[in-house]
Amino acid sequence: MITQAITQQDRILVEQAQSATYLSYSPYSHFAVGAAVLLKNGKIIKGANQENVSYPVGICAERTTLATAQNLYPDTPIISIALAARDAEGNITNKIITPCGMCRQAIAECEKRYKQDIRIIMSSIDDIIAVDGINNLLPMAFL
Secondary structure (H helix, E strand, O other): OOEEOOOHHHHHHHHHHHHHHHHOEOOOOOOEEEEEEEEOOOOEEEEEOEOOOOHHHOEOHHHHHHHHHHHHOOOOOEEEEEEEEEOOOOOEOOOOOOOOHHHHHHHHHHHHHHOOOOEEEEEOOOOEEEEEOHHHOOOOOOO
């Protein structure tokens, strides 16, 4: 995996993902995940995980945010997505948050749809890591 230098724009998107953690509905895991995407038109869309007592019915922050962005701006490519999470005490996590397998595949589908890589920015309280393109996190995606 080739990590990229962190830009000011990345830091702003991480702050938006951190604020999105407050949109989380996570009464079962008590793990609030937020995501923020930057669209080519400059808009930032935020979303958060939404849990359900019937576990498979819940949805991750990444997929919530990607779906919202694609519904609001279906013809606008996604430039980057940032992730952040809060623990049960409400603190930003001390470990880097990465997309789960389903979310990695959803990001791959967005890259295919818009015919361009998406920058994935993963964060913790003390660190930010960014990669350009889901192939750095999901080799051999279903496409």
